Amino acid sequence: MTNKIDGDAIIRRVAEVMINELKLEDVTPETFDADVDLIDEIGIDSMDLATVALVLQDEYAIHIDEDDYPKLTTIRLIADYVGQRIK
């Protein structure tokens, strides 16, 4: 892990985690729209988000608060959240 905050790299990594953990099909980290609403348009729910959060928490050595889930509705928002936490 690097301390340098690279927003695009985090977005890509969040997309990878999302695809791998939730077994999303027909999408790649390159084609995953960082602004698509994960809940409304992808159908992701609280257990899915918790799973992704646990993986990201490990990977970036950060703490993600349960109460913050409702804010994490796009890949960009998740990446921003992660980026702020590792600063």
Place this chain on the structure above:
Amino acid sequence: MKTLVLNQAEKSPESKPVSKPDSSASTGTTRFSDILSDPAVRERWEKVRRYFFLRESTYDMTSRCNIRCDGCYFYEGEKQYAENNSDPDAWRRHMTAEKERGITYAVLAGAEPSLVPELCQVCSDVIPLGAIATNGVQPIPTSVGYKIHISVWGNDQTSRRVRHAADLLKKQMENYRDDPRAIIVYTFTRENIDESREVIRTLVKNNFKVTFNVFSAPVGYQGHLRHTPDSLAHMRSTMSALINDYPRHIIYSPYNTVAHTHTLGLHSLYGCSYPRRNPSKTIGLGRSFRQYRSDLTWDRQAACCVPDTDCDDCRHYAAGSAVVTARLFRHAASSATFKAWLDYVDTYLAVWVADYSKGTNLCHHLVPPPGRNPA
């Protein structure tokens, strides 16, 4: 035979209600990947996570019932006065709309679904996964593919006194013997704890699967079935002994025992995620769950799986199936709490999902809920 060890912290649970543990519970030194490095844990995690797609709502099917039980939550509040919609076409349209908004699991409950089998059939045809809560007096056609939860409140003497029904256990066993959909839900009240051994022995002898429920008082109920700290402790030791005695027939885990016999109710321990106590509409149950009355209307202020139950006293098995299960994140704080949570989810799925088989429990001691252990 594994021995259930009571954690010291659980002998004297704090009385202060806390719905969310402090942040250390989810920032502990244990990494999620380390927890999953145990092959047994990884296997169970992969098994249960396949069911994360389940999105439930519950449906009162009719205001009629063929028995009348003391402390019945259905005959409290306004829902009992809803006008019954008994038109199968209306129900088909309704369930189709439910499916379209993402509901994948239907719970058919109050007052007695077996009295409207044609409506149960419609629900099962449209949403194939679900469960029916019934008193078991009247059999539900086998073409309805839902799990059948048959409520037992004690032996026949107790049923006659509390549920005003004669030979209830006999009828229930006759109606559902060798039916793979059937699971007996033994509701522990303050008064029937000791007779559970006799009743469950009979049920096991007849090869029934059994899970446990805990009587949760309706709002304002002050009757003799309501639990006390002493009865909760007695129930805990009784449940633990039964799990040990009948591991193939009792669908339960030590952590279920902790969660449902704690002196604090589920809302205080975990924070109830049903709309009735959860204003958030963004994600999870607060977004998708509805509790429909028999006229097919719903009220967000009353929406939970057991409306009109006193939230402070809620230890209901159906509530726990959602409330505890939803707390994945906070249970991933340590290997022990995560194993306990996996056992709970494995139990929930075996009780509620057709053809799902419960594995052996991973955690054999009584792990306190996250944030409950002062150590």
